[in-house]
Amino acid sequence: MYYIYIIECFDGSLYTGSTIDVEKRFKDHLVGKGAKYTKSHKPVKVVYQEEFVTKSEALRREIEIKKWPKGKKHAMIANQYKPHSN
Secondary structure: OEEEEEEEEOOOOEEEEEEOOHHHHHHHHHOOOOOHHHHHOOEEEEEEEEEEOOHHHHHHHHHHHHOOOHHHHHHHHOOOOOOOOO
16 A cells, blocks of 8 residues: 655644654654655654655645645645545
């Protein structure tokens, strides 16, 4: 399975990524082995994730979410926005 995830950072910003193991990837972000963004924006917690059968589905969803404004992401996180069905 493949996943997209959203991490809330210490400054309140959100980082969206994709992986096959959300827990391991989050730990990578915590120790500076994750994305360049999370090296300068301390990750706090995973606030959202979705599961996909294929890598291409997950990557498409990641790109889609990255284009959204912060408010739309927060609405989805709070379950006020219906997530993409896979």
